[in-house]
Amino acid sequence: MGATRARLLWSCLLLSLVLLHESRSQDLTCTVFPSNVDWTQTFNDTCLNFSGLGLSLLRTQPLKASQVQVLDLSRNRLQALPGVFFANLEKLQTLIVTHNQLASVDQSLGLLCDLELRVDCxxxxxxxxxxxxxxCSGEQELQCQHPGGALGNMSAFLQVSCPPGLAPGIIGAIVAGTIFLALVVSGxxxxxxxxRHRRDSGQGLSKVQSSQDAPRSVTGFLSKNNSQRPGPKAPDTPPGRSSQDYENVCISQLAEDCSWSAPR
Structure with missing residues (x-):
């Protein structure tokens, strides 16, 4: 009886080691590609490793890899997982996207209940x-990887670290709207x-031109000239003496034919 139990335990241990070895070998035997990946080509591998290549995913064309089961996209500085890119991956079981700063994951990937998503929290x-x-009811709790590398409950992380209204997409939309509104107001x-400056400048220029172009009144000038125009200068002779002078001259020159002409 004891020997039977020992054999059973030993068989279970061997089976576990074999399964672990197969899973590790599957990860290690993924086809590794260079950085110049052509997304338009067809991939027939069951495991594809595009880790650390600095790639960008297509948003308008699906990946042509209908046989792939494990896809490694880690360390590519990805910010989003577009649903179109994964549309034709019907056999995909494991998607590795750790060490990427993901701001959004397409909701269509949430419908793939058999997909294991290895992702940072x-x-x-x-x-x-x-x-x-x-x-996908009845499944085990989803997990995500913390910065230290340890796995944690995804639901607990979202409840504590991401309360409603603080999602990156919403925050980005609020920030963009605020910046746009500030630009509109400042503009x-x-x-x-x-x-206003142009209007004030135009009014000032109009006033200056009006003052320069307005005809000047010459009434005062004409009246001044008319009133002060010099006339014939009267002789500087005291009143009453002119007649006496003329009489004396005439008496003294009576014999010489005195003329009674007025002095010039």
Missing amino acids: SCGLASWHDIRQKN SVLAWRLQ
Whole structure:
């Protein structure tokens, strides 16, 4: 009886070692590609390793790899997982996207209940997690990788670190809207000030031109000239003496034919 139990335990241990070896060998035998990957080609491998190549995923064309079961996209500085890229991966079982700063995961991936997503903990998983929880009931709790490398409960992380309203997409939309509103207001104020400055400058120039172009009144000048125009200068002779002088001259020159002409 004891020998039978020992054999059974030994068989279970061997089976576990074989399964572990197969899973590790599967990860290690993934086809590694260079950095110049052509996404338009067809891949027939069951395991593809695109880790650390600095790649960008297609958003309008699916990956042609209908046989792939393990896809490694880690360390590519990815910010999103577009649903179109994974649309034709019907046999995909494991998707490795750790060490990427994901801000969003397409909700269509949440409908793939058999997909194991190996991902870093981030608030960008919120929408994917909600779809997954609603459509894939009875599964084990989803996990995500913390910065230290340890795995943790994804639901607990989202509840503590990502309360409603703090998702990166919402924060980005709020920030973008605030910046746009600030630009609109500042542009309107600047245009109003410029228009006011031009209007004030135009009014000042009009006043100066009006003052320069207005005809000057010459009434005072004419009246002054008319009133002060010099006339014939009267002789500087005291009143009453002119007649006496003329009489004396005439008496003294009576014999010489005195003329009574007025002095010039």
